[in-house]
Amino acid sequence: MNIEKRNIPFLAGRFGKTDLYAVPMDRFKTCSVIVFFSDRLSRENVTKNSMLPAVLRRGSSKLPDFRQISVKMEQLFGCAFECGVSKKGDNQLIYYYIEMVSRDYLPGENNIFGEAIDILFDIISDPLQENGSFKQEYVKVEKKSISKIIDAKINDKIQYSVERCFESMYGIEPFGLYEYGYKEDMDSIESRNLFDYYIQFMDSRRKTVIITGKFDDMEINSLKSKFAEEKVGISGTEKSLFSPVVSLISQKSENQVIRINEKMDVGQAKLCMGFRTGIMPKDSLYYPLLVCNSILGGGIHSKLFKNVREKEGLAYYVFSRVEKFKGAMIVASGINGEAATKAQELIMEQIKDIAEGKILFDEMDAAIKAIETSIKGIKDNQIQVADYYYGQSLAEIEDSLDQAIEKVKDVRPAEISEAASKVILDTVYLLSGDNK
Amino acid sequence: MDVINGDKLGDKAYVYKHKSGLTAYILPKPGYSRKHAAFAANFGSIDVKFKTQVNEDIIEVPDGVAHFLEHKLFEQENGSIMEDFAKYGASPNAYTGFSNTVYLFSCTANFNECLKLLLNFVQKPYFTNEGIEKEKSIISQEILMKQDEPEWIIYFNLLKSLFPNHPVSRDIAGSRESISYIDRDLLYKCYNSFYHPSNMVLVIVGDCNPEEVFSIVTEEMDTITQAVKPVEFVRLNEKTGWVSENRNEEKEMAVSNPLFQLGIRDKMPDLAITDKDKLLRQVTLNILLDLIVGRSSRLYNDLYSEGLVNGPVDFDCNSERTYAFTVLAGESSYPKQFKERVEKEILDIKKNGISEENFKRLRNSWYGKLVRTFNSVESISYSFISVYFKGVTLFDYFDVYDKISLKYANDLFREHFDPDSMALSVVRPFGSRSG
Numbered sequence: 001m002n003i004e005k006r007n008i009p010f011l012a013g014r015f016g017k018t019d020l021y022a023v024p025m026d027r028f029k030t031c032s033v034i035v036f037f038s039d040r041l042s043r044e045n046v047t048k049n050s051m052l053p054a055v056l057r058r059g060s061s062k063l064p065d066f067r068q069i070s071v072k073m074e075q076l077f078g079c080a081f082e083c084g085v086s087k088k089g090d091n092q093l094i095y096y097y098i099e100m101v102s103r104d105y106l107p108g109e110n111n112i113f114g115e116a117i118d119i120l121f122d123i124i125s126d127p128l129q130e131n132g133s134f135k136q137e138y139v140k141v142e143k144k145s146i147s148k149i150i151d152a153k154i155n156d157k158i159q160y161s162v163e164r165c166f167e168s169m170y171g172i173e174p175f176g177l178y179e180y181g182y183k184e185d186m187d188s189i190e191s192r193n194l195f196d197y198y199i200q201f202m203d204s205r206r207k208t209v210i211i212t213g214k215f216d217d218m219e220i221n222s223l224k225s226k227f228a229e230e231k232v233g234i235s236g237t238e239k240s241l242f243s244p245v246v247s248l249i250s251q252k253s254e255n256q257v258i259r260i261n262e263k264m265d266v267g268q269a270k271l272c273m274g275f276r277t278g279i280m281p282k283d284s285l286y287y288p289l290l291v292c293n294s295i296l297g298g299g300i301h302s303k304l305f306k307n308v309r310e311k312e313g314l315a316y317y318v319f320s321r322v323e324k325f326k327g328a329m330i331v332a333s334g335i336n337g338e339a340a341t342k343a344q345e346l347i348m349e350q351i352k353d354i355a356e357g358k359i360l361f362d363e364m365d366a367a368i369k370a371i372e373t374s375i376k377g378i379k380d381n382q383i384q385v386a387d388y389y390y391g392q393s394l395a396e397i398e399d400s401l402d403q404a405i406e407k408v409k410d411v412r413p414a415e416i417s418e419a420a421s422k423v424i425l426d427t428v429y430l431l432s433g434d435n436k
Numbered sequence: 437m438d439v440i441n442g443d444k445l446g447d448k449a450y451v452y453k454h455k456s457g458l459t460a461y462i463l464p465k466p467g468y469s470r471k472h473a474a475f476a477a478n479f480g481s482i483d484v485k486f487k488t489q490v491n492e493d494i495i496e497v498p499d500g501v502a503h504f505l506e507h508k509l510f511e512q513e514n515g516s517i518m519e520d521f522a523k524y525g526a527s528p529n530a531y532t533g534f535s536n537t538v539y540l541f542s543c544t545a546n547f548n549e550c551l552k553l554l555l556n557f558v559q560k561p562y563f564t565n566e567g568i569e570k571e572k573s574i575i576s577q578e579i580l581m582k583q584d585e586p587e588w589i590i591y592f593n594l595l596k597s598l599f600p601n602h603p604v605s606r607d608i609a610g611s612r613e614s615i616s617y618i619d620r621d622l623l624y625k626c627y628n629s630f631y632h633p634s635n636m637v638l639v640i641v642g643d644c645n646p647e648e649v650f651s652i653v654t655e656e657m658d659t660i661t662q663a664v665k666p667v668e669f670v671r672l673n674e675k676t677g678w679v680s681e682n683r684n685e686e687k688e689m690a691v692s693n694p695l696f697q698l699g700i701r702d703k704m705p706d707l708a709i710t711d712k713d714k715l716l717r718q719v720t721l722n723i724l725l726d727l728i729v730g731r732s733s734r735l736y737n738d739l740y741s742e743g744l745v746n747g748p749v750d751f752d753c754n755s756e757r758t759y760a761f762t763v764l765a766g767e768s769s770y771p772k773q774f775k776e777r778v779e780k781e782i783l784d785i786k787k788n789g790i791s792e793e794n795f796k797r798l799r800n801s802w803y804g805k806l807v808r809t810f811n812s813v814e815s816i817s818y819s820f821i822s823v824y825f826k827g828v829t830l831f832d833y834f835d836v837y838d839k840i841s842l843k844y845a846n847d848l849f850r851e852h853f854d855p856d857s858m859a860l861s862v863v864r865p866f867g868s869r870s871g
Binding site for chain 1: 522577693798
């Protein structure tokens, strides 16, 4: 295989409904195949979309139950299989992936790739049918299962506080939806209408397939042969997976900060502050925003870590994060309920300092280096590489990992301050116990 | 410098021993961006009682000392060492386990400089009263954060049932009360007893040149270590009984559905067996757990279809110096019924024996999981250290894989999975009924 093609995805083929990319990374012991479908997040379809992988993984026509699928995967030297939904900006992603030991590292003459991808694509495209639709029992059980996942949102309190903050900030926009959907939708979902939805979904969508890790032309050709017979969707025009992530930078009419206090039995209060910046990945201020975020709360070098945790001892965790596809930033911290006001003031002070140019050279230098380290680190993980490049393509950005690093290194202090000046507080969410 | 070949995968480890007693390993990973270095001491949260030849009296320390020490080592005379790492774009971190404490960093540049920092800061304790008091406040917040995590609570409640009065059943960070007793003397006492190079290990994973790295280690260690003889210590164990009479711990928390952990204490029948045999035991127990309740098991699939579990059941075998146990964890509206079904399945398997087909398949599946460990510098480092102080290396897993036999598995199954060794821990939503 062409040595120049390593580590960066190259388009291995475009078929009726599939775009196949390959990212050769020989240093790994495994190879992975990940399949992405993308749909615009909508209240109408969000729950149906999360039901699809849940029901599909229960059985294909050749392997009609989960047990048989699992047995087969174990026979293939513990081939891992996962599927589910996630969110990127205003898009809901449905993903399916397998990861298996690469041919060179299997005992004897074993070659499992062909069988593994057969199982994967059977699960996706050839589900077990009962009376011309999904097996009723599977749909019934998965409705309950997904409902329980939705309920379990509250279990991880830190993650929950971030979700609630985004809900407040983006409630009217697709991004404010929960990727697993809503329990009340389950009443109107049953096997027939879900199956019809599935057929229409598959007919009108393209999928992206990415193979990463240690593989060769043999594996690529195996994959190509799976898609060679595909016909273009019935709708005629393919719904491009590259549908741009549109972000409605909705202005709040009064620019009032929303304050939410939720009570739950927690010993430690969870604070999450949500900010809008209006800065999108294609904007010239995007990389300065990343550096601003890193200086603010991107690790042990950050102002938040130094001032909120080390200096004041107010928190064990405090961090900030950019929601890339929405131009949003959050700051999250676990604190004593009584310290909530002081923590908020301190946090706002750090942002103001950055906007006013009060950035030490060491702070900026450490922030840039931290981002560089973290971007480079993506290359050490197959799934993260696939996810990164898929996200880039959804947002129609060309920057490779290496190009992103160069752009980060080029950022200047004045740009960082300018980015910080665009950080506007939208929501303050606090989860605290009854007594605090 | 010696070499250990991981033959099947082509990975290898280079070993080096410094005259101070420190052993260092390098596992080269050509082509990887990240380099990872971990410096670990064989001292953890369960080491609360010991004797040294310096002072013949028994030393008992409050819970949370090992973890407190871990936090405090980052403080140096001219500030926190974290800033020095940050200058190089590296992420330093540390974690305290039950039986060891690990200081680490990962970076994509400036590795040599960071390695020197690591070797130096861990071996130059600098404890001040002011720093200690401030840390109490930070760690109190950490303890509170963990108290809100259902998995953490469930786990420690399980340990209380399985190992009553054993230090493993107490929070690694201690409690706000126990850490209030920590002072400089205590920290230095523990540090001087356990943080000697001969009781530590350095593990480096990444695209590194072994000779170059070892020469840095030599140079730094030559400078740092005075010719201090190791303090001979004896770890003292609490006398604990068998599994508690109360084998059902339940706690209400803000969770959506009941979460459970079902634990089985291991009898550890013969502590004098070789370290590799202990590893064989641990690996085989993992395969047996998969057999009972893994994704391809009859039991899991029945329970899932019946709505008795809400998703895959996780399982693991934990084995340390003075204790070992297996655990099944998941979410279920009826944890007690789950337990009953598991007990029934265990009886069934004991009666009919393990099928050779299932056994071989699960053994091969486990091989795949082992191979995947070698994909990531972090997981190699973590796995390497977790077995190192037990006298084996990561590559010994390949030897063990060849040795696991059906007969051994059947015998171990009958011996370990004993209802008298079991306990159940549950966290349930407020107001929900026990079941």
